[in-house]
Amino acid sequence: MDKRKIQYGIVALMLAFVFMGCGQKKKNDVKVYENTEEVTADHEEASMTAIITSMDMENNQMHFVSVLDGTDITLQYHGGVRVTDTKGADIGIDNVTCGNVVDIVYYVDTEKLVSIAKNAKVKTYTQIKKFLYRQDEHTAVYNGNRFPVSDYAQVFDGDQALSLVDVNTEDEVTLSLWNGSLVSVIITKGHGYVRLLNQGTYVGGFVEIGKDVIVPVTADMLVAVGEGDYTLRISKNGYSGEKSIRVTKDHELNVDISDIAIPSGTVTFAVTPEDANEVIKVDGEVIANRTYTGLYGNHELSITADGYDSFRGSFKITETMKTLRVTLQQETTEETTEDTTEATTQEGQTTASGQTTTQTTATTQGSQTTTATTQSGQTTESAKQGNKITIKKPEGVGVYFDGDYVGIAPVSIRKTAGTHTITLYKAGYLIKSYTIQAEDNGKDDEYSYADLISVLD
Numbered sequence: 001m002d003k004r005k006i007q008y009g010i011v012a013l014m015l016a017f018v019f020m021g022c023g024q025k026k027k028n029d030v031k032v033y034e035n036t037e038e039v040t041a042d043h044e045e046a047s048m049t050a051i052i053t054s055m056d057m058e059n060n061q062m063h064f065v066s067v068l069d070g071t072d073i074t075l076q077y078h079g080g081v082r083v084t085d086t087k088g089a090d091i092g093i094d095n096v097t098c099g100n101v102v103d104i105v106y107y108v109d110t111e112k113l114v115s116i117a118k119n120a121k122v123k124t125y126t127q128i129k130k131f132l133y134r135q136d137e138h139t140a141v142y143n144g145n146r147f148p149v150s151d152y153a154q155v156f157d158g159d160q161a162l163s164l165v166d167v168n169t170e171d172e173v174t175l176s177l178w179n180g181s182l183v184s185v186i187i188t189k190g191h192g193y194v195r196l197l198n199q200g201t202y203v204g205g206f207v208e209i210g211k212d213v214i215v216p217v218t219a220d221m222l223v224a225v226g227e228g229d230y231t232l233r234i235s236k237n238g239y240s241g242e243k244s245i246r247v248t249k250d251h252e253l254n255v256d257i258s259d260i261a262i263p264s265g266t267v268t269f270a271v272t273p274e275d276a277n278e279v280i281k282v283d284g285e286v287i288a289n290r291t292y293t294g295l296y297g298n299h300e301l302s303i304t305a306d307g308y309d310s311f312r313g314s315f316k317i318t319e320t321m322k323t324l325r326v327t328l329q330q331e332t333t334e335e336t337t338e339d340t341t342e343a344t345t346q347e348g349q350t351t352a353s354g355q356t357t358t359q360t361t362a363t364t365q366g367s368q369t370t371t372a373t374t375q376s377g378q379t380t381e382s383a384k385q386g387n388k389i390t391i392k393k394p395e396g397v398g399v400y401f402d403g404d405y406v407g408i409a410p411v412s413i414r415k416t417a418g419t420h421t422i423t424l425y426k427a428g429y430l431i432k433s434y435t436i437q438a439e440d441n442g443k444d445d446e447y448s449y450a451d452l453i454s455v456l457d
Contacts, residue, residue: 043107070152086120099186133164190249201262205236220405237297265317278305387415393448
């Protein structure tokens with residue numbers, strides 16, 4: 001009996017060891033699979049300086065494009081990958097993004113990453129605005145700096161890949177240059193759009209949004225503006241109004257100007273002598289009955305009459321009713337280079353030259369140079385007559401040129417040299433804008449763009 005018990009005990013002990021051994025082996029298998037496979041096996045390593053083009057952390061995959069030759073590769077990421085900054089300090093995977101230029105080491109056979117390090121030789125420029133891609137030259141321009149663009153350059157807005165033509169001059173970007181060429185553009189702040197409503201009294205004036213956007217006011221306008229908070233200032237002929245606005249990325253903001261519209265006032269001209277039979281013009285238009293009703297602000301005035309010296313000046317409407325007294329002088333036979341007629345205001349004030357207008361000094365006539373200011377604040381030059389810019393596609397969308405509505409594509413605009421913004425709009429679709437550089441080269445330019453994206457899909 002004791003012998004049999006001893007045999008049973010030995011068998012039970014052996015079975016226990018077998019079960020324990022099976023359990024330990026499973027644990028080692030998991031450990032080897034997860035953590036030690038790459039250390040215990042021999043692998044061929046490879047390295048590359050590349051741009052991160054996608055980071056799929058759910059599936060533990062990252063995609064890279066070589067800055068040297070454009071080779072693209074997808075590699076497996078795992079918790080054992082070391083991620084460092086340009087000085088070799090550990091930073092973690094959360095501190096790298098699409099568009100970063102990095103040095104990677106990986107195993108060729110398993111396509112698994114070993115390490116990711118931010119490249120120490122790449123030159124990075126942050127908070128850049130007014131970036132412009134010259135498609136005709138394949139160069140990039142900002143703040144007067146110009147540099148070549150790599151054939152493998154990448155553009156990102158978050159994790160979304162874009163093309164260089166998608167970058168608007170109102171976007172804030174981070175630029176990365178490798179060996180003197182642009183290899184990466186990361187949009188850190190995007191742009192939205194501002195549309196003015198009920199701006200009729202300001203048409204012909206200017207609207208300023210922040211420091212960068214200064215454009216003429218037109219009857220139908222849509223302006224690209226960098227996202228953020230701004231003071232919108234609109235002005236015409238010395239009268240102005242302001243509104244606080246917030247521009248949201250990729251959204252259209254309608255700004256109603258009716259509450260700051262320019263009021264009107266009436267000026268009655270008391271001309272001496274009363275029987276001068278004068279012709280009075282305000283802003284180049286003849287008025288009747290010596291009375292003018294117009295918007296607050298500055299206005300040009302001219303008075304002519306047979307036998308009297310001509311009067312040239314300006315006045316400012318600042319109230320609803322005003323009388324302006326003007327005394328014409330007998331025409332002199334002696335030729336002079338300046339008019340010396342006298343005008344006095346209702347209050348009896350007289351200017352030094354004898355020409356007085358309400359609340360302003362008199363103006364003199366002479367040659368004037370008119371320039372046009374683009375949305376980015378750059379002065380354009382007139383191109384040769386007949387040259388045009390044509391927006392061919394997408395057909396059927398509304399086209400805004402430097403914020404001013406010009407028609408439905410395909411549509412042509414008179415070509416002027418300089419930097420311009422083309423904005424495409426269609427109800428139910430995302431607004432899209434592009435920046436172009438027009439040259440005074442005697443040639444017509446044509447542009448075709450991708451179809452707008454429906455917001456209803």
